[in-house]
Amino acid sequence: MIEKIYTLLYKAYGPQGWWPFMNHEDFYHISDYSIPRNKGEVFEVCLGSILTQNTTFTSVVKSLKNLDALHALTPQGIKNLDVETFKLAIKPSDYHNQKAKYILGFIDFFLELQGAIPKREKLLEVLGIGEETADSILLYGYRQTEFKVDAYTKRLLLELGLITQKAKYKDIKKLMQDALEESIEDKKELLITYQEYHALIVQHSKRFYSKKPYGAGCFLKDALPLT
DNA sequence: TTCCAGGCAATAC
DNA sequence: GTATTGCATGGA
Numbered sequence: 502m503i504e505k506i507y508t509l510l511y512k513a514y515g516p517q518g519w520w521p522f523m524n525h526e527d528f529y530h531i532s533d534y535s536i537p538r539n540k541g542e543v544f545e546v547c548l549g550s551i552l553t554q555n556t557t558f559t560s561v562v563k564s565l566k567n568l569d570a571l572h573a574l575t576p577q578g579i580k581n582l583d584v585e586t587f588k589l590a591i592k593p594s595d596y597h598n599q600k601a602k603y604i605l606g607f608i609d610f611f612l613e614l615q616g617a618i619p620k621r622e623k624l625l626e627v628l629g630i631g632e633e634t635a636d637s638i639l640l641y642g643y644r645q646t647e648f649k650v651d652a653y654t655k656r657l658l659l660e661l662g663l664i665t666q667k668a669k670y671k672d673i674k675k676l677m678q679d680a681l682e683e684s685i686e687d688k689k690e691l692l693i694t695y696q697e698y699h700a701l702i703v704q705h706s707k708r709f710y711s712k713k714p715y716g717a718g719c720f721l722k723d724a725l726p727l728t
Numbered sequence: 729t730t731c732c733a734g735g736c737a738a739t740a741c
Numbered sequence: 742g743t744a745t746t747g748c749a750t751g752g753a
Contacts, residue, residue, distance in 0.1 A: 554735040560751075561734095595749045599736080631736050649735045703734055711732075712753090 502663060502725065503680035509702040509724055517700035520546050520641040521558060523565040523574075534693050537642060540616065544576060546642035547611065551603055552594040563593035572669065576608045581668060599631050603629025618643045632670045640699070647694050648677045649699045653706035660716035 520536060522545060537543045545565070552561040565574065567590035573579050579587060588601045606628050611618070622647045624635040632650075639645040650673045664673060677698070685691045709719040716722060 514729090523749090550734095553733095555733060556750090557733050557752085592750085595733085595751080596735090596747095597749075599748055603736085627737065633735065637734085649734085653734065699734085706734085713731085 502586075502661075504684050505725060506661070507681075507698055507701070507720060508520065510705055511646060511697065513720070514701055514704050517704060519696055520549070520699035523562055523569065527681070534689075541575065541642060543642045544611065547575065547607065547638050548574075548604065548675055549584060550637035550642070551600060551607060552591060553637075554596070554600070554629075556594050556596075559671075560593045560595065566590040567591070567593070570677060576612055579604065579608060599629070603627075610628055618645065632674075636674070638690075640695055644692055646688070646695055648674050648681075648695050650674050650677070651699070651703070653702050654699070654713050656710045657702060657719075657721075660710070660719065661721060713717060 512689050518533060520542075522542065537546055544658055548568075549558075549561055549565065552564055568579070571578070571582060571586070571590060573582050573587070573590070582590075582607075584601065587605075588597045591597050591600055591604075594600060607630065610623075610627050619639070621635055621639060624630050624638060624681075625632070630638075636647040636649040639647045641651050650670055654677075655664070655668065656669075657675055658673065658676070659666065664676065668676075679692060681694055681698075705719075705721075709716060
């Protein structure tokens, strides 16, 4: 069933090429799964993952462009900014006081890594990094096979009858990973599928699972035998 | 006007 | 462990 949903979404929307970088025209890698290409892109994924918490990505792009204009799209660049200037730059992404604190704390963690891949449990110790943000950073920033679950994922699976309202983050993540791991043996293909799957869910859900009643017009409901 | 945004942490039971 | 609330604001 999980595979079937993926096939249908991919057929409908095509490859998404996530992560969506700030400047899509220059950096958006449709069908190019070599991202991130450098430390700058890794950091941009981390930054975006925190900024997008409970916010639309278009507002995140505004914040990233503000930072870029301040030559502050790097850890040190942000640290060098006046804190109020930094808050103002990320204001379009909302919760700017909280997120400024989160990002400054994350930067210290990021610098200590010295390029190493962070452990998930260590990421979760950073203030402001919860399960979804950790998986977002690992999946898109460090190419680790960690499925990213979000509100859309739960909404969609709930509507399709594959989970109950009680399902927690780790339950949903396990459901997705178990199904995909079983059907996809190639490690790289599995990673790409995780990256594409989440992106496709977002693409689909922005249309059919943003407004109530959730799922109205969703073609997956007709294509799949409801359990 | 109301509802919602690709969550997380703190607090209260 | 689960439920609730504050964080902030623009856009549909």
